[in-house]
Every structure is written in C-alpha cells, then in structure tokens.
Amino acid sequence: MAEKSSHRPGNVPSTDQEEEMRTPEEFRYTEEHEWVLPVGDGRVRMGITDYAQDQLGDVVFVQLPETGSQVEKGAVIAEVESTKSVGEVYAPVSGTVVAVNEAVLDRPELINQDPYGDGWLIELETDDPIDQLLDAESYLQLIDRE
Amino acid sequence: MTEATLRSPLHELHRRLGARFTRFAGWEMPLHYGSVLAEHRAVRTSAGWFDVSHLGRFRWRGRGADAALRRLTCGRIPEPGRARYTMVLNERGGVVDDMIVWCLHTDDYLVQPNAANHERVMAMLAAEAPTAQRLDLRGDTVCLAVQGPDAPAVLERILGWAPRRFRTWVGQEGRILGAGTGYTGEAGGEIVCGPSDGERIAAELVEAGVQPCGLGARDTLRLEAGLPLWGNELDEDTTPLEAGLDFVVDFDRKFRGREALLEQRRNGVGKKLVGFVTAGRTIPRAGNRLRADGSEGWVTSGNFSPMLERGIGLGYLRPPTDSPIELETRGRWVPVERTEPPFVRAT
Numbered sequence: 397m398a399e400k401s402s403h404r405p406g407n408v409p410s411t412d413q414e415e416e417m418r419t420p421e422e423f424r425y426t427e428e429h430e431w432v433l434p435v436g437d438g439r440v441r442m443g444i445t446d447y448a449q450d451q452l453g454d455v456v457f458v459q460l461p462e463t464g465s466q467v468e469k470g471a472v473i474a475e476v477e478s479t480k481s482v483g484e485v486y487a488p489v490s491g492t493v494v495a496v497n498e499a500v501l502d503r504p505e506l507i508n509q510d511p512y513g514d515g516w517l518i519e520l521e522t523d524d525p526i527d528q529l530l531d532a533e534s535y536l537q538l539i540d541r542e
Numbered sequence: 543m544t545e546a547t548l549r550s551p552l553h554e555l556h557r558r559l560g561a562r563f564t565r566f567a568g569w570e571m572p573l574h575y576g577s578v579l580a581e582h583r584a585v586r587t588s589a590g591w592f593d594v595s596h597l598g599r600f601r602w603r604g605r606g607a608d609a610a611l612r613r614l615t616c617g618r619i620p621e622p623g624r625a626r627y628t629m630v631l632n633e634r635g636g637v638v639d640d641m642i643v644w645c646l647h648t649d650d651y652l653v654q655p656n657a658a659n660h661e662r663v664m665a666m667l668a669a670e671a672p673t674a675q676r677l678d679l680r681g682d683t684v685c686l687a688v689q690g691p692d693a694p695a696v697l698e699r700i701l702g703w704a705p706r707r708f709r710t711w712v713g714q715e716g717r718i719l720g721a722g723t724g725y726t727g728e729a730g731g732e733i734v735c736g737p738s739d740g741e742r743i744a745a746e747l748v749e750a751g752v753q754p755c756g757l758g759a760r761d762t763l764r765l766e767a768g769l770p771l772w773g774n775e776l777d778e779d780t781t782p783l784e785a786g787l788d789f790v791v792d793f794d795r796k797f798r799g800r801e802a803l804l805e806q807r808r809n810g811v812g813k814k815l816v817g818f819v820t821a822g823r824t825i826p827r828a829g830n831r832l833r834a835d836g837s838e839g840w841v842t843s844g845n846f847s848p849m850l851e852r853g854i855g856l857g858y859l860r861p862p863t864d865s866p867i868e869l870e871t872r873g874r875w876v877p878v879e880r881t882e883p884p885f886v887r888a889t
Contacts, residue, residue: 453562453573453574453577453578453758454577454578454579456579456823456825456846456848457823457824457846457853459872475872477825478578479578479579479758479761479762479845479846479848480573480758482827501823504823508577
C-alpha cells in the first residue's frame with residue numbers, strides 16, 4: 397500500500413512517535429505494507445498491515461475489486477481512504493480474485509481495529525510462491541527504517 | 543524547504559497526550575491523538591479542545607486603528623465586546639485573507655488572520671495607519687479553541703467565562719482574552735493567553751476529560767459546518783460573492799475591492815460555490831472535476847462526513863447553474879446531491 401495523495405492539513409506523516417506495530421509470525425509481507433496468508437487450495441488472503449493502517453489513520457472508504465477479475469502482481473488492486481489521504485493497495489501476487497471482504501465496505505473501521513483479522517480485504521487464487529515475500533522479521537526491519 | 547519549523551509552547555503536552563503531528567503553514571501541530579473520527583464526534587456530541595497557536599494574531603490599537611480596518615476590511619467593524627468574521631480584499635475583490643476581528647475596547651482590536659497570512663495582514667494594516675500600534679502576539683501566546691455543546695459550561699468552570707456567540711471577554715486583568723468563536727459550527731470559544739496560563743488551562747481541560755483534537759478533526763468539522771478555508775474555497779482570484787459570503791460584505795461604506803464587488807453585483811458572478819453530498823461513502827477530493835448542464839467546475843474541499851457517513855464537498859461551478867451536479871471520481875462521473883451548506887448543524 398502506498399499513499400497516493402495526501403490532503404491538507406495532514407500532508408506529512410509523523411516521524412516523532414512510533415508505537416510497537418504488530419507483525420504476526422505466520423504472515424508474509426510486502427514492502428508496500430500488505431500482508432498475505434495462505435488459506436489452502438492455492439488461495440491466499442490479503443490485507444494491509446498494522447503499520448499501514450496506523451500511518452493512514454481512520455479508514456473511511458474502501459474500494460475492492462470484482463470477484464473473478466485477474467490481477468498482476470504489483471498492480472493496484474484496492475483503495476483505502478482515510479480522512480487525510482488515499483492509499484493504493486497493490487496485488488502481492490498474480491492471480492484471480494476469488495473473494496472480497498464485503499464487511500469492510502460498510503465498516504471500514506474494521507481495518508483499523510483488526511487489520512490481520514476482520515479487516516482482511518481480498519482472497520486470491522494464485523500459482524505464485526509466497527515464500528519470496530518478506531517474513532515478519534524482515535518486514536519489521538523495513539518499518540523500523542521508515 | 544529549509545524554513546525552520548515553528549512549534550506551539552504546548553508541544554510537549556501534545557506529545558505526552560500521544561499526538562501525531564503534521565506540518566501546516568510552517569508549523570508542526572497535532573494532526574490527531576489517535577482517531578480523527580473520535581475527536582470529531584466528541585466535538586459534535588460533548589466537547590473538544592484544539593491548540594491553534596499557529597493561527598495569526600496581533601493586537602491592533604490606538605489612533606487610526608479603527609480607520610485602517612474600515613478602509614482595508616470589507617465586513618462590518620465589530621463594536622466593543624464583539625467579534626466579527628471579515629476579509630481583506632484586493633482591488634479585484636479577490637480575498638487576500640479572511641479573519642476574525644475581536645474588538646476588546648474602543649480602538650483596541652485583536653486581529654486573527656490565517657496562519658499563512660499573519661505577516662502580510664499585519665504589514666497591510668500598518669501601512670494604512672502608521673500611528674496605530676501593532677503588537678505581534680503569535681510568538682509569545684497560545685491560542686486554544688474549546689468547541690462543542692458542552693464547551694461553554696467547561697470554560698465557565700475553568701475560567702469563570704461562558705462564551706456567547708461572537709462576544710469577547712477580557713479576563714484575569716487582561717492576561718486572558720476570549721471570544722465566542724471557532725471553526726466547527728458548534729458552541730464554544732477561543733482564548734489567547736500566555737504560555738503558562740495556556741499550560742494550566744490545557745491541563746485543566748485534560749483533567750476535565752475534554753477530548754484533545756488535532757487539525758484533522760478541525761478540517762472535517764469546518765467542512766461539515768460549510769465554513770470556507772482560505773487557500774481552498776477562498777483566494778485572491780475569488781470574491782466573497784462568488785464564495786456565497788455576500789452577508790459578510792458591508793456595502794454601506796468604502797473599502798478596498800468594493801468597486802469590483804459592485805460590478806459583480808450588477809453583472810453577476812462568473813462562478814459560484816456549491817455544496818454537495820455523495821451517494822454512499824464516495825469521498826470527493828480537492829481537484830476532482832465537477833460538471834452540470836453546460837457548466838464545468840472543480841472541488842475545492844472534500845472529505846468524509848463522520849456525522850452523515852457520506853462524502854461531502856464544496857466546489858465551484860462556472861458559469862453558475864442550478865442544474866444537477868456530477869462528480870468525477872476514479873475516472874467515472876457520478877451524480878451527487880446538491881446541498882446548501884452547512885451539511886451538519888450544531889447539536
């Protein structure tokens with residue numbers, strides 16, 4: 397996920413204060429702050445990380461892809477908007493969208509409250525190996541540098 | 543950008559309260575303390591306090607102070623004990639700045655321009671009246687806003703002053719100045735005082751459980767209230783008539799920009815501010831295009847309304863029209879519902 401645009405007055409993220417961000421061991425991560433979790437049958441579930449939701453602030457709008465659509469790794473697959481900015485979510489793998497989390501459309505705050513659980517975004521069917529993505533430790537190092 | 547970042551005297555307190563900071567007009571100020579939405583709702587339902595020490599403010603008094611305001615600002619001049627919203631215009635009628643002027647005593651004002659226009663407005667007034675005295679307050683005072691239905695009662699408990707709409711107050715032998723003003727559409731007031739009084743008052747607000755609020759909620763609240771933001775709805779190429787702020791202008795006397803406004807009143811405005819609400823949660827953003835039967839337009843401010851739980855926006859249509867409006871969002875044109883601001887009224 398990357399912030400596409402920021403809106404005044406919140407145009408610069410803070411560097412002052414970093415809380416401890418959750419990065420569960422069983423998940424894989426991307427440099428763009430998405431998480432990926434295998435759920436069996438060649439499917440993965442994805443969402444945005446605790447760090448990403450924290451940077452974004454209160455999420456108030458979510459746009460998700462149509463089920464059945466094909467996505468290429470690295471393409472924009474969803475958008476999450478907060479009161480201050482629009483974040484683009486990138487496909488962590490190539491594949492087919494097999495499910496989306498309708499609950500977050502009406503309750504975007506689920507992404508803030510439970511980014512790795514009820515705030516999940518999309519399930520993809522993929523042939524891509526996910527062990528090439530970042531593990532929790534590497535991802536934690538990445539956000540420590542940001 | 544090598545310009546030094548300015549900070550409020552209350553910066554450490556904000557840090558202790560868990561503020562996330564943002565830069566605005568050269569100042570590093572709280573953006574939020576965890577949740578813009580929670581802060582917003584606190585102001586609509588109970589009370590919240592904001593450190594707005596980045597705002598411009600200077601005392602303007604003595605011989606010629608009143609006359610300079612008359613020549614330079616387009617609104618009615620407040621009587622002693624009152625505050626008024628007004629503007630400085632250029633010769634074309636465009637808005638150089640919008641501001642609140644507090645009249646504390648005869649020929650003794652507190653002028654509160656936008657953060658970015660503080661120096662400029664001070665210099666413009668000084669050029670009009672070299673005999674008047676200006677005292678820059680921004681460097682060594684804090685400005686706090688306490689807003690919401692419970693705000694007057696909270697301020698009465700802490701300061702012994704219950705703000706009334708657009709009334710000013712001089713308290714503690716002049717150490718604390720107040721006005722029943724704000725930027726949220728709610729009851730409440732703003733105070734200007736020295737840093738140590740500011741620290742004490744802020745601590746008492748925290749103690750009283752009043753929600754600290756950042757610039758994020760300040761922006762969503764002012765947009766719900768339909769209040770213009772200089773730099774978005776207002777600029778030097780936009781007149782108060784185009785912005786739908788005719789009520790601000792006092793045509794009964796001369797002021798800079800009056801001729802241009804009279805000309806617009808005779809011949810009509812080229813563009814007009816409109817407000818609109820989106821279907822569902824689609825969020826309009828500044829710069830998105832608008833269109834309406836033969837008119838084109840653009841969004842000047844847009845965001846999510848926490849109270850309506852829909853997108854709301856302000857923008858201009860050129861030429862003005864009453865036809866239904868469409869908004870371009872994510873490459874698609876969608877109909878939006880035209881709504882006369884405010885989008886949300888005080889509770």
